[in-house]
Amino acid sequence: MAKMKPPRSRLLEAVHESARDLHRVGWIDARRLRTFDALCALEVPSLSAAQIKRLRGKLHVSQAVLAAVLNTSVSTVQKWEIGEKRPGGTAMKLLHLIERKGLDAVL
Amino acid sequence: MAKMKPPRSRLLEAVHESARDLHRVGWIDARRLRTFDALCALEVPSLSAAQIKRLRGKLHVSQAVLAAVLNTSVSTVQKWEIGEKRPGGTAMKLLHLIERKGLDAVL
DNA sequence: AGAAATATATTACCGAGTGATATAGTTGTC
DNA sequence: GACAACTATATCACTCGGTAATATATTTCT
Numbered sequence: 001m002a003k004m005k006p007p008r009s010r011l012l013e014a015v016h017e018s019a020r021d022l023h024r025v026g027w028i029d030a031r032r033l034r035t036f037d038a039l040c041a042l043e044v045p046s047l048s049a050a051q052i053k054r055l056r057g058k059l060h061v062s063q064a065v066l067a068a069v070l071n072t073s074v075s076t077v078q079k080w081e082i083g084e085k086r087p088g089g090t091a092m093k094l095l096h097l098i099e100r101k102g103l104d105a106v107l
Numbered sequence: 108m109a110k111m112k113p114p115r116s117r118l119l120e121a122v123h124e125s126a127r128d129l130h131r132v133g134w135i136d137a138r139r140l141r142t143f144d145a146l147c148a149l150e151v152p153s154l155s156a157a158q159i160k161r162l163r164g165k166l167h168v169s170q171a172v173l174a175a176v177l178n179t180s181v182s183t184v185q186k187w188e189i190g191e192k193r194p195g196g197t198a199m200k201l202l203h204l205i206e207r208k209g210l211d212a213v214l
Numbered sequence: 215a216g217a218a219a220t221a222t223a224t225t226a227c228c229g230a231g232t233g234a235t236a237t238a239g240t241t242g243t244c
Numbered sequence: 245g246a247c248a249a250c251t252a253t254a255t256c257a258c259t260c261g262g263t264a265a266t267a268t269a270t271t272t273c274t
Contacts, residue, residue, distance in 0.1 A: 044178045062251065063252070071196040072231075072232085073196070073232050075234090078254080088179075088197065088229090088262065088263095090197040093177060093197075093213070094197055169221085170221070171221095179263090181221090182262080185222070185223080192260080192261055195231065195261055195262080197231095198262095
């Protein structure tokens with residue numbers, strides 16, 4: 001079993017390992033294995049404060065609404081946009097999801 | 108301006124307020140306003156430790172994979188399942204999303 | 215049985231998340 | 245213009261979630 005890709009990150013490394021195992025065990029076939037390749041899209045780019053603010057602007061939603069959608073507090077969204085705090089892993093994931101698929105994707 | 112609903116939560120309250128405003132301003136029509144009613148589905152049920160563990164089991168993914176999908180650490184997923192830590196707002200949102208729509212919804 | 219990989223636990227630290235509140239800035243209404 | 249209502253910005257203080265690193269089962273393959 002050869003490593004198929006240079007490790008983008010430790011997390012994605014784990015993904016490929018597990019995917020390989022699942023395929024070997026039979027949980028997933030070759031076709032579905034490609035689905036896991038789509039997992040490479042998991043790379044979350046880590047949006048900057050300004051990018052978050054612009055994203056919300058494009059969505060035409062208030063900070064309160066965005067906070068509600070993300071199930072977090074307005075205060076938190078605030079600090080993200082100011083740059084006082086950086087979104088955590090799961091928060092970045094959601095923001096990235098919305099950026100790519102739109103708000104509806106997370107409703 | 109009358110409050111239209113008993114406050115389910117402060118966040119959802121904010122959603123309805125803003126939605127009403129958007130509608131008044133003309134950003135969204137009556138049809139799309141109902142989309143915001145779908146936002147009531149934002150109510151995130153707060154999964155228990157056992158529920159998270161069972162959810163991952165149903166998905167047939169390892170903790171490493173789930174952690175990668177959620178863009179968080181394995182250690183964190185661990186503590187969720189043990190019950191040592193409770194997932195934050197954004198994490199709960201993602202878990203709830205997966206529970207309803209499946210893994211693909213967050214890829 | 216032994217090696218390799220995964221899952222479970224433990225420890226310790228930092229900073230994200232949160233609430234509360236106060237202060238501008240905006241927009242609409244009279 | 246003045247006033248009201250809402251949104252955004254900012255500050256403070258706290259705590260608890262997120263994270264790394266490590267160690268220890270538990271499983272699985274050779």
